[in-house]
Amino acid sequence: MGRINFGQRAGISPTPMLLIGTYNEDGTPNAMVATWCVTATWEVVELNLYKSRKTTDNIMKRKAFTVSCVTRECLDKCDYLGTVSGRKVPDKVERTGFTVIKNGLVDAPYFAELPVTMECELLRIDPGEDDISVRVLGTVKNVSIDESVLNANGKTLDFDKLYPVCWDNFSNDYFIIGERLGRWFTLGKAYNHEGFHYEV
Numbered sequence: 001m002g003r004i005n006f007g008q009r010a011g012i013s014p015t016p017m018l019l020i021g022t023y024n025e026d027g028t029p030n031a032m033v034a035t036w037c038v039t040a041t042w043e044v045v046e047l048n049l050y051k052s053r054k055t056t057d058n059i060m061k062r063k064a065f066t067v068s069c070v071t072r073e074c075l076d077k078c079d080y081l082g083t084v085s086g087r088k089v090p091d092k093v094e095r096t097g098f099t100v101i102k103n104g105l106v107d108a109p110y111f112a113e114l115p116v117t118m119e120c121e122l123l124r125i126d127p128g129e130d131d132i133s134v135r136v137l138g139t140v141k142n143v144s145i146d147e148s149v150l151n152a153n154g155k156t157l158d159f160d161k162l163y164p165v166c167w168d169n170f171s172n173d174y175f176i177i178g179e180r181l182g183r184w185f186t187l188g189k190a191y192n193h194e195g196f197h198y199e200v
């Protein structure tokens with residue numbers, strides 16, 4: 001069996017599926033799905049958004065957004081939010097029945113049904129790699145995690161309880177992430193003859 005070439009395509013797959021929460025001009029909550037997102041530093045996240053998104057306008061105006069991990073239980077609602085624009089359906093969040101939380105730490109809403117959320121302040125908007133996109137950088141002011149997905153001592157996330165969804169760039173299908181395989185810096189020990197540790 002050989003390898004087949006599929007040409008020029010940014011084929012990073014899977015990518016996490018995230019829900020971006022913002023406020024419209026009149027204060028109604030809006031949300032869209034984003035998968036072209038990365039961790040920029042331990043405190044900064046990066047979203048690559050089309051300029052045409054209502055979310056992009058909202059972030060420019062309110063200088064804030066939230067980023068939540070999409071979970072299996074909420075997938076159908078989030079898929080809907082990633083399908084229609086708040087420009088055409090301003091009450092799309094209300095239609096999902098999501099419980100809107102206005103924390104006030106940043107000027108953006110999040111949703112009780114999604115258990116892991118970062119509240120971000122706009123750091124900067126850089127030009128995108130094409131004429132139709134922008135790169136949005138946000139400083140995470142706080143990450144909150146619902147108690148239902150914390151570990152037994154309540155000190156951190158229990159990934160086994162989360163059921164986060166990822167998106168496959170090739171099939172356009174959603175998948176669940178789940179099986180625990182082991183801890184970083186331990187599975188590769190057999191090759192680490194010098195005993196190097198994580199370093200900055």
Ligand SMILES: Cc1cc2nc3c(=O)[nH]c(=O)nc-3n(C[C@H](O)[C@H](O)[C@H](O)COP(=O)(O)O)c2cc1C
Pocket residue numbers: 017030031032033034035036037048049050052053054055056079081082083084085086087167
């Ligand atoms: C799985 C999935 C991933 C998406 N990823 C992105 C993305 O990374 N950037 C983007 O601009 N749009 C992305 N979209 C499209 C937006 O979510 C969609 O256009 C949404 O309706 C925009 O809503 P808004 O105009 O209310 O902001 C994605 C949609 C889906 C379903």
